Amino acid sequence: MKTKLHERSLVLLKPDAVQRGLIGEIISRFEKKGLKITAMRMVWPTNEMAKRHYDQPESAMMTLGNRTLESFAKEGKKHWTDDPMAIARQIQEWLVGYLSAGPIVAMVIEGAHAIAHVRKIRGGVNPLNADMGTITADLTIDSYFIADESQRAVRNLVHASGNVEEAENEIKIWFGEKDIFDYDLAIEKILYSKDWEAK
Numbered sequence: 001m002k003t004k005l006h007e008r009s010l011v012l013l014k015p016d017a018v019q020r021g022l023i024g025e026i027i028s029r030f031e032k033k034g035l036k037i038t039a040m041r042m043v044w045p046t047n048e049m050a051k052r053h054y055d056q057p058e059s060a061m062m063t064l065g066n067r068t069l070e071s072f073a074k075e076g077k078k079h080w081t082d083d084p085m086a087i088a089r090q091i092q093e094w095l096v097g098y099l100s101a102g103p104i105v106a107m108v109i110e111g112a113h114a115i116a117h118v119r120k121i122r123g124g125v126n127p128l129n130a131d132m133g134t135i136t137a138d139l140t141i142d143s144y145f146i147a148d149e150s151q152r153a154v155r156n157l158v159h160a161s162g163n164v165e166e167a168e169n170e171i172k173i174w175f176g177e178k179d180i181f182d183y184d185l186a187i188e189k190i191l192y193s194k195d196w197e198a199k
Helices: 015-019 023-033 047-054 058-074 084-099 114-122 135-139 144-149 164-174 186-192
Strands: 006-013 036-043 104-112 158-160
Touching: 006 023, 006 114, 006 164, 015 023, 015 104, 023 036, 023 104, 023 114, 023 135, 036 164, 047 084, 047 164, 058 084, 058 144, 104 114, 114 135, 114 158
Parallel strands: none
Antiparallel strands: 006 104, 006 158, 036 104
C-alpha cells in the first residue's frame, strides 16, 4: 500500500556498523518507525563502487568544503587549508577508503517521507553534534575534529540519501530494479489506510 508521498532511500550500514555488530540495532530503528526494507544485501565495496557512490558535482563538492570550514570556524578551530575544493577532494578520498574498508549492508528503505524519516533516525553526520536518540548520537563518539586530526573520514555508521534524485542515483549503484521487491506489510494498513478506522 503506497501513498503519493512514498519515497525510496538508499541506506548503507558502513564497515564500522558491521564490525561493531550493530546491524540488527540499526535496522530495528527503521522498522520500528514503520519503514519497509524493499532490498538488502551485504557487499564488500570495491574502490570503484565507493568512488561511484561518492561522485559529486562540483557544486556539491564546494558545499561540502564550505560546510567543513564553517564547522571548524564555529568551534574556533583552524582547518589545514581555506580551499573548500581541496577539503572536499580530501574528504571524498577518505570516504572512498572508509566505505571500501570492509563489508557493508546496503538497503533500499521505503515509506511515506522515507528520506526525511531515515535521516532523522540516522541523525547528523557529525556524531558530536547529532541529536540524542539518533543512531549517530547514541552509537558512536567520533567527530569531524577527531577524523580530520587522524586524516580519515568520520566514522558515523550509516549513509542515508539526502533527496529523491540522490536516492534514485544511489540505488542504481547498489541494486538493479529486479532486486527491489514490491510487497505489502501488514502494518501498512494501520499506517496508511482509511479502511482500518471504525465504520
